[in-house]
Amino acid sequence: MKKASKANSAAERQQEILTHLIEVGSSSLDDLAHRFDVSLMTVHRDLTTLSLQGMVVKHHGSVSIHSSNVFESNFEFRSLLAVEEKKRLAAVGAQEVHSGESVLLDDSTTASFLAPLLADLEPLTVITNGLSSIEQLKTLPGIRLITLGGEYYPKFNASFGLLCEQTIQNLKVDIAILSASAVDGIEAYVQDPAVTQIKRAMLNAARRTVLLVHSGKFGKTALHRLASLTDFDLVLIDHGLSPEHQRLLEEAGVNFRQVE
Amino acid sequence: MKKASKANSAAERQQEILTHLIEVGSSSLDDLAHRFDVSLMTVHRDLTTLSLQGMVVKHHGSVSIHSSNVFESNFEFRSLLAVEEKKRLAAVGAQEVHSGESVLLDDSTTASFLAPLLADLEPLTVITNGLSSIEQLKTLPGIRLITLGGEYYPKFNASFGLLCEQTIQNLKVDIAILSASAVDGIEAYVQDPAVTQIKRAMLNAARRTVLLVHSGKFGKTALHRLASLTDFDLVLIDHGLSPEHQRLLEEAGVNFRQVE
DNA sequence: AAAATATAACACCAAGGTGTTTTAATATGA
DNA sequence: TCATATTAAAACACCTTGGTGTTATATTTT
Incomplete structure (x- = not known):
């Protein structure tokens, strides 16, 4: 079990509690107090804060994460999941970008982890719709x-929609770096039609395309098919990929690499 | 002389000191200590903080603002000037917007003060290039x-440029709210060509146009002519406008109003 | 009604900010 | 160049503030 690292501030501990709750779904207040080594009162206060933010719901003696469908696809929510893996993927993805190039980044959290890593590669042109x-x-x-x-x-x-798509159609970039919601077989899927539309436009606008995808997304599916993995010049996956999936990708001729 | 209002936090006082320094150019540490009613030591600490941020430069016994040309046209710099007047202008400008409309806001600090005031007017569509x-x-x-x-x-x-302009050309909105860098006679001017281009496009895309302009900008000029004040459906100015300028606007038939 | 949980009230503690005093650094004038 | 005055920085103590835990009171569950 992961020992809860000593939080040095209230806000930090609240984040840690939230992360923990996302992992386990729900918990008793007693357990949280013990796990984070604070009093029951402090747990109460933290959870009140989190519930005011709409992140969790308090019941009598327990909390659970506020998991409406809306919330589960929220940016803030997603950005808490598998942070470490995504950061490593982003770090390796950044190596594919060379100084002087133009880079297209999508709206994914993975891409947002990549952004700060581009500082060293100046001069560089970066194009993105992610705030x-x-x-x-x-x-x-x-x-x-x-x-x-x-x-x-x-x-x-x-930002998405027609205005965004038209803008992208007027561009041609060296490399596009995207992520996807799910991968089934060798097909990449995305949840939202608006997002799909923009990612497709990005793929068309780039000479080289890279897909960053977390191994946990394999074997799942989502509403909209984005592209085949063979359509990407490179697919980066973290090390948690099952042997069956590896074999599948190899047989299909996908150019993929597992990081770390 | 404006009495320095009691700052309730260190960061706030530092902002006030910076604002003051922008107005007067430079000052002795003694004067600052007296003016803001703190000890010399605190002034030292505040100025060290500000100089580490590159906002001011310390000399022996005095400070002056770090006024490179770059800095003087910075967003952060401009956003410190005449904050109160701009907020009032924004408040009155917000009254021109009605629920259900589509609103175009430019990149000006004045417009950014207007943004939060639009919360009550939902449903509303707001379009802007200002981050x-x-x-x-x-x-x-x-x-x-x-x-x-x-x-x-x-x-x-x-954001500016061709991509931005083309996007605006595809839009038609109910009202556009802009600001300008300077007003000479009945002509509004803007410093930067890229900004001018976008503001012009915004004017063309709107059925109604409103200009928010601080009285201190009258009688000055800038590189690029944006439009005549008569081209705007309404011009809002704060109460500091000189009688000569008032007469000039009246004679030219400008539909203007002085707020407060 | 009794047990469990939530909230409120109060006191304590740590951290950041401030002023005073002391010491170091810098500028000024002969 | 040196002595002196002026300004900057350091050290320390005080105060305020936000966060925490304990105890007491209220609310909810069973």
Whole structure:
């Protein structure tokens, strides 16, 4: 069991509690107090804060994460999942980008982890519709940032729609780095039609395409098919991929690499 | 002389000190200590903080603002000037917007003050290229937010360029609310060509147009002519406008109003 | 009604911010 | 160049604030 690291601030502990709750679904207050080594009162206070933010729901003596469908696809929610794996994927993905190139990043959390790693590669042109990436890139000197506009979706913290698609159609970039919601067989899937539309446009606008995908997304499916893995020039996956899936990819001729 | 209002936090006082320094250019540490009613030591500490941020430069016994040309046109810099007047202008400007309409906001600091005031007017569609406005609007429920993409300019914390212009040309909105860098006679001027281009496109895309302009900008000029004040359906100015300018506007038939 | 859980009230503690005093560094004038 | 005055920095103590735990009171469950 992961020992709860000593939180040095209230906000941090609340984040840790939330992460823990996402993993286990729900918990008793007693257990949380013991696990994070604070009093019951403090747990109460933390959970009240989290529930005011709409992150959890309190019952009598227990809490559970607030898992409406809406929430589960929230940017804030997704950004808490498998953070370490995504960061490693992003780190390896960043190595595919070379100084002087133009890079297209999608709205995924994985891409937003990649953004700050591009600082060293200046001069560089980065194009993205993700607000999180934009916020990080705007502070980096030497990076030319092109923002993609469109209709803003809070669920993804990014802009989509016709306006966005048309803009992308006017671009041609060196490399596009995307993620996907699910992979079944050698097909990549995405939940939302608006997101699918933009990712497709991005793929068409790039000379090289890279897919970053967490192994936990394999064997699942989502509503919209984005592309085959063979359509990508490179697919990066973390080390948790099952042997069957590995064999499948090899047989299909997918150019993939497992990081670490 | 404006009495320095009691700051309730260190960061706030540092902001106030910076604002003061922007107004007066430079000052002795003694004067600052007296003016803000703190000890010399605290002034030292505040100024060290500000100089580490590159905002001011310390000399022996005095400070001056770090006024490179770059800095003077920075978004952060401009956003400190005449904050109160701009907020009042924004408040009155917000009254021109009606529930259910579509609103175009430019990249100005004045417009960014207007953004949070739109929360009550839902349902509402807001379209802007200013990151500051976007950040504020994205948290408001009931507001449909359309972001305008393009090449990001750190100087204005917003996106401009051909991509942005083309996007705007595909839009038609109820009302556009803009600001300008300077007004000479009845002509409104803007410093930067990229900004001018986008503001012009915004004017063309709107049925009603409103200009928010601080009285301190009258009698000055800037590189690019944006439009005549008569081209705007309404011009809002704070109460500091000189009688000569008032007469000039009246004679020219400008539909203007002085707030408060 | 009794047990369990939630909230409120209060006291305590740690951290950051401030002022005073002391010491170091820098500028000024002969 | 040196002595002196002025300013900067360091050290320390005080105060305020936000966070925490304990105890007491209220609420909910069973």
